[in-house]
Amino acid sequence: MAVVTPPAGASNAEIVRWAFEMINAHDVQALGQLWTEATVERFPSSTQHGADAMVRYFEVLFAAVPDAHMDVIAVAENGDDVFIHWRLTGTHSGAPFEGIDATGRAVAIDGMDHFVIRDGIVATNFVVYDQMQFARQIGMLPPDGSAADRATKAAFNAKTRLLSRLRSRRRT
16 A cells, blocks of 8 residues: 655645644554654653654554544644644553553543644654643543542642651751
């Protein structure tokens, strides 16, 4: 089967939209064309360097969330810079993702990317999404405002106050 390529003469925004089409098709071979070994992608939990690392990142994501789908909400382009607001939906039902075993829970998170595209290739990308929301959706953290959430915050605050007192005693 032939590898799908970005449209000839596409604008940077069109290249990013094409990338999201390939993400939704789970076509890592096609996505691999967008990166070089010099590409740097910064995610909230890791930084990926190069095409091989990015292909592997998406292989792991698709294995962990087999029904992953990303809706494009908005795109803005300014020269080499492309900003995209997206919504990821799917089920955390496959392989472990970033060390977290599958929970079988649905996820729906919004995020934004800031791509720098040069000559049709991703030079850099900065990805932002709410990791706490994701952690709550998969059950890693308790629901916001729940009794478990309040207890977790109270325990954390007690630890913070205790450490603060210990540090102030050491200074005197």
